[in-house]
Amino acid sequence: MLAIKNLTKRFGSRTIIDDLSMTVKDNEIMAIVGPSGAGKTTLLRCITGLEPVDKGEFFWNGTQFDPTNTTQKDTIIGVVFQDYQLFPNLTVLGNITLAPTMVKKESMDDVKKYARELLSRLGLEGKEDLYPFQLSGGQKQRVAIVRALAMRPKILCYDEPTSALDPALRDEVAQIILDLKKQEMTQIVVTHDMDFAKNVADEIQQVEQIQ
Amino acid sequence: MIQYIEEILPALLSGTKMTLSIFFWTLICSIPLGALVGLGLIQKFKPLTWLLNFYVWIMRGTPLLLQLIFVFYGLPIIHIVFQRYDAAMFAFILNYTAYFGEIFRGGFQSVPKGQFESAKVLRLSYGQTIRKIVIPQVFKIVLPSIGNEVINLVKDSSLVYVIGLGDLLRAGNVATARDVTLLPLILVGIIYLALTAVCTIVLKLIEKRESVWR
Numbered sequence: 210m211l212a213i214k215n216l217t218k219r220f221g222s223r224t225i226i227d228d229l230s231m232t233v234k235d236n237e238i239m240a241i242v243g244p245s246g247a248g249k250t251t252l253l254r255c256i257t258g259l260e261p262v263d264k265g266e267f268f269w270n271g272t273q274f275d276p277t278n279t280t281q282k283d284t285i286i287g288v289v290f291q292d293y294q295l296f297p298n299l300t301v302l303g304n305i306t307l308a309p310t311m312v313k314k315e316s317m318d319d320v321k322k323y324a325r326e327l328l329s330r331l332g333l334e335g336k337e338d339l340y341p342f343q344l345s346g347g348q349k350q351r352v353a354i355v356r357a358l359a360m361r362p363k364i365l366c367y368d369e370p371t372s373a374l375d376p377a378l379r380d381e382v383a384q385i386i387l388d389l390k391k392q393e394m395t396q397i398v399v400t401h402d403m404d405f406a407k408n409v410a411d412e413i414q415q416v417e418q419i420q
Numbered sequence: 421m422i423q424y425i426e427e428i429l430p431a432l433l434s435g436t437k438m439t440l441s442i443f444f445w446t447l448i449c450s451i452p453l454g455a456l457v458g459l460g461l462i463q464k465f466k467p468l469t470w471l472l473n474f475y476v477w478i479m480r481g482t483p484l485l486l487q488l489i490f491v492f493y494g495l496p497i498i499h500i501v502f503q504r505y506d507a508a509m510f511a512f513i514l515n516y517t518a519y520f521g522e523i524f525r526g527g528f529q530s531v532p533k534g535q536f537e538s539a540k541v542l543r544l545s546y547g548q549t550i551r552k553i554v555i556p557q558v559f560k561i562v563l564p565s566i567g568n569e570v571i572n573l574v575k576d577s578s579l580v581y582v583i584g585l586g587d588l589l590r591a592g593n594v595a596t597a598r599d600v601t602l603l604p605l606i607l608v609g610i611i612y613l614a615l616t617a618v619c620t621i622v623l624k625l626i627e628k629r630e631s632v633w634r
Contacts, residue, residue: 258540258541259540279545290538294532294534294535294537295538296535296538296552297633298553298557299552308542308543312542312543312545341633342633342634
């Protein structure tokens, strides 16, 4: 279970997130929704350690952790970015295997085996040796999901997973997220798409604009 | 005529050897140093970027010829004495590092911030990120600009003439003055053209190899 307590984030004198507390239960999908500019993405960036917080504590199963501490090799949080941010100079397999082999020092053979398993689970078999520019938007997103999963995170976060996809693919992502839930992956989805949120989420966290 | 060419060719080739030596050593030292300067130029630590910007400004803002003369004829006045070849290497490496540094800075800045963040959430260290993700992308971005400088360097190397090094141009000029014929200078031109042609081909091959990804 992920617990966030009394999170406050300011940019200069502007308070974006004010004293927010929330918990994400194991194997559940939490959707963070709210209007544009309300700070959904900022909240996600705090959880993923890309923004330092002004105040607040993070707990994983009761143990406090600091998301910005990048020396911790045991990843709690995995991220799928809105624009995926695959590494264009590496093949699909290279994108996936880079971090597990370099950061966790896992053997290349083991990582490749796991990567292929994940790829086929997400319908990407045969794409291992392609470069990101050769993939469609939906495929890139699935590669980004596999890349995050290969680090065996406890929680997988998505930033606006539907915003760059056409409506047909939207249902596909929903299906992927629900499938991952069946495999006991805890997930946080930031979205402005209320229908999508209602479709996939067990719990919905509203983020309001602070006046 | 063939006989005359055969006569002067050894001198020209020995000059070419000097030209190539300056060319290769400058590249081998300046490209990695330039990458470091470029990396330094994007850091947030202000004193470092001021210092590097000042260095780049001096090196790009004054003629390479002046820098050569300064190092070889000027510095001995304050008891810093370089041998001819060392003086040439010193000036060329300093000068080209500045140009490459500025090119690499542009390259580093054109890698999207999201790539760094993506690497960060995967727990890659800064060094790993730079090595595995940023440098390969920067290399591809800067390749055409580096190529221009490489071609320039072939020709700029002839400036060592002024400090009395026996490069290709000097060899040709000596022969022309001695034998009162245009032929040596024409041969010198042909050799420079051949050198730059080889550079162009090699650069094209590298660019082609890099085009497997976008």
